[in-house]
Amino acid sequence: MDQLILNDLPPLLDMKTNSPKSSLDSLIQLLYALVILLLGLMAYLFFGQIRSHKSVADNTDSSAVFIQLDSNFTHVWTAPSDWRMMYLPAGQKELVLYGRELIAHTSDYLGPKGSVRAMSNGMNCQNCHLKAGSQPWGNNYFAVESTYPKFRARSGTIENQIKRVNDCFERSLNGMKLDSTSKEMQAILAYIAWLGKDVAKDIRPKGSGIFKLKFLKRATDPEKGKLVYDAKCQSCHQSNGEGVFAEGGKSYTYPPLWGMHSYNEGAGLFRISNLAGYVKYNMPFGTTYEKAQLTDEEAWDVAAYINSMPRPGKDLSKDWPDISGKPFDHPFGPYVDSFPESQHKYGPYKPISDWIKKHKKSKS
Incomplete structure (x- = not known):
């Protein structure tokens, strides 16, 4: 029995030879066998992982594994970074920053208790134009500079940026027009131009203004x-x-x-x-x-x-001189x-x- 066991041992443990050459050959054979074993183990793990993934895919709704991004919300336009203002002339930078301050804190300057003039209802432009008009889909100003002057059916005229700003003062802020030559108007215009500085003419980049929702099949309630x-x-x-x-x-x-x-x-x-x-x-x-x-x-x-x-x-008697231009949800x-x-x-x-x-x- 002992002799049988010894005969089954690998050559490295063969007690019948002690030659250096025989020992070296046996060591090489063992290392070779270990390499083959290691490669086999790696192949097993690799193909086992593939089968595991296939099993998950076969038993799971593919939409739960791979979520398709809504293209409406990818590569959305953003406002220029503040550090880029360092390239503006000092006076222009000051005007842009003042314009942003007026949009964010309009009422502090132009509200009922405003430090410059009392001419609006106490709301800030930022209450409707979020993050001072720079938030994607937040009623921002990204496309104002690129699309104005333009014809607007509401007035039936070609409107410039000044008219657009004063529309907000008279309607959203329920106030009065801002003098077009005032520092405040020039600052607001400079800031709006800054936000749209990289937008090509007549382009409305993705994320501009307000997102258009799909209609309900019923009336709103x-x-x-x-x-x-x-x-x-x-x-x-x-x-x-x-x-x-x-x-x-x-x-x-x-x-x-x-x-x-x-x-x-x-x-x-x-x-x-x-x-x-x-x-x-x-x-x-x-x-x-x-x-x-x-x-x-x-x-x-x-x-x-x-x-x-x-x-x-x-x-609103002067709005929509051509009533065929009224939008579907104009309420009057x-x-x-x-x-x-x-x-x-x-x-x-x-x-x-x-x-x-x-x-x-x-x-x-």
Whole structure:
């Protein structure tokens, strides 16, 4: 039995020879065998991993493994970095920075208790144009410099940047026009030009303005919107929509969404489609386009609720001299179509939008 075991041992342990050459050959054979074993183990692990991945893929919905990014939210345009201001002439840099300050803290300078002039309702431009007009899909100014001057159907005229700024003062801030020659207007224009400095003429880069949500199949519902408001909005904007004053009472930390100190009926956000897109990717506080908190349905309904509440009026008699240019959700008649005013305000919007597209094609 002992002899049989010895005969089965590898040559390295063969007790019948002690020659150096025989020992070296045996060592080489053992090392060779170890290499083969190691390669075999590596092959086993490699192909086993492939089979494991295949098993997961076979038993799992592929959409859960590979998430397709929404192309609307990739490669979104951003504002120029502040360090680039070092290349501006000193006077121009000062003007740009003052313009940004005016957008962020408008009421401190131009509100009811403003240090320069009392000419607006106490809201800041930044309350509607987030991060001083630089937040993607936050009603930003990225495309203003590249697309103005341009024809606007609302006024029926070619408008420049000054007209656009003063529209905001008269509508969203429910105030008065800003003198076009004032330092404040020149500063705001310089800042807007700075934000759009890298945008080619007539281009609207991805992330400009407000995201356009898909239509609901039904009308928007203010009653459902109130439930969303109570759960998600009132902690900042308060139960009566009056907002919260900043310390000193010169401006708002959280702006009023309705009432006498909010935007008036001529403001762009009084269109429910604009407010819904704005809310979807910016509200509640802390939301961005990268991490929305509300569903599309909730955004539409809460926008309908907010815009169903009382707010300052405005003489709109000179708006839309060609009424065929009115958008589908302009809430005041007359219209060229036969849809009622209530549907233009609350929807459903698709039938109106389809009618407008069809008749535009027939005219052309």
